[in-house]
Amino acid sequence: MGFDVTYADFSAEPARLANAKVERQRTRSAGSHLALNAGGSVTLRFEVADPEDVEQATLTVTALVSKLGSSIGYAPMDVLLQGEPLVADLTVPGGGDLPQDNVLAVPGHLLKPGTNTLEIRTSGKARSMLWLYRITLDPVWERGRSERARTAEAARDSVFSYRTERRLAHSSSSSWQSAPRLLFHLDRDERSLPAQLGWRTADGAESAISFQSDMSGFHGCYRTADGTAYEYQGRLGDRRPFSQETENLSASTLHRFHTEEGWGGGWHTSHELRLLVDDGATAPVERINWRDQRGNSGVVVLHAATTDVAVTRVRASDEHRANGEVAGNLRNDRRTKWLAGDDTARLDFTLSGPAAVASYSLTSANDFPDRDPRDWTLYGSADGKAWTPLDSRAGETFTGRYETREFFLRATAPGYRHFRLDITRNAGANETQLAQVSFAEAPAGQAFTGYYQRHNEGPIGYRGTPVAVPSSSTGLPASPRVASELESAVASLAETAQTLAALAAQLRKH
Incomplete structure (x- = not known):
């Protein structure tokens, strides 16, 4: 019925695609987007099973026009479906730094059974480049479906590594200086990327950063343990899905927690939480706060866990x-x-x-x-x-x-x-x-206490205890209790053996 989730996400190379095949002319991948030169085009082919079920569709083209030096750029675009223009010479606002969502109505009668062709092309008269970030297409009654699926798929690559720089705050003469790599992973199994992240280490140093929507970079601030303040920025160096090898990327500890949410007068089991923040500091992280791209936010304070x-x-x-x-x-x-x-x-x-x-x-x-x-x-x-x-x-x-x-x-x-x-x-x-x-x-690792707040809801309690991770090929968790229980078992077996030996000796006498 209708057509499946349909999108092309150019913030990755190769592009992430769903129900889509892409052809490109006079374009180049620019990391977080696709850059179209004058006369460039992107053709997206997608499948529709039953167009009669789709009265109208919603097409969203997320794009930005590059600047001309310090001036506003110019790169109008045409959008065509089956060769029929949906819009001609559309001028995306130029001169900004954030991509624009251009939402267009697609008449249902333009859709056909089988393969459909959507083309986005820039004018041959363009004086700067059109930066294309993503394309999504949905039936009008299911608007936002493809974008939700796109962000969920993008969130699978949840381990981020950034090349970073710092410079003294409020100093006109200081220049950006290379700083340690920032590696982080934060996953609450909600398939949503972070928008903001803050953390504090045990020596008192703290950082707060905000990400580009495509995670290509961040900007923020950093304060050392002695109170010196810096501007802080980073560019994405690597991004990958979480795996059991993730902890090997960092000298810091990957925390995994069983979590509970406190509401309605009780505690209720929630998703597993995974946390890793490594900014090159020698002191361990003791507090992390975040807000994700859906508007959910949370704070965790790490502390020793007892069982x-x-x-x-x-x-x-x-x-x-x-x-x-x-x-x-x-x-x-x-x-x-x-x-x-x-x-x-x-x-x-x-x-x-x-x-x-x-x-x-x-x-x-x-x-x-x-x-x-x-x-x-x-x-x-x-x-x-x-x-x-x-x-x-x-x-x-x-x-x-x-x-x-x-x-x-x-x-x-x-x-x-x-x-x-x-x-x-x-x-x-x-x-x-x-x-x-x-x-x-005795402490079996680190637990946390904090709060969690879903978008447009009030805060609730949030707490977690460490997930037991096998320490060797035996699969036994690294716990003092295991050792003591094994010792007790050995002692018990020894006592049993002695008792049986004494009984056997008495039976021989009789």
């Missing part, structure tokens, strides 16, 4: 079973609690496996602040029998109900499976209570 460890069992020295305020409630994040009928208490936790715990969190309960723990010691054990003190606290307070406080160990626990929280004093009551206790492993 919660699963608790499989909790035992308490005392618990209030009559009201269901038992130790097992400490494992979940629902608004339940554990209550002990004493001003001191002991909690024993068993994890799903040995874990290199780096921190633990306590959450205050719903009422009676004087039941909050004040003094305690955390112990770790490999077998649940021999205990090693890991962290001691005195005089701690909670400022609110259901407040979660995180406490970091001075040294990461070496793969313990059992943990004991020995509460030796509370805030003055005869009972002691908590809503939740959790444990987290």
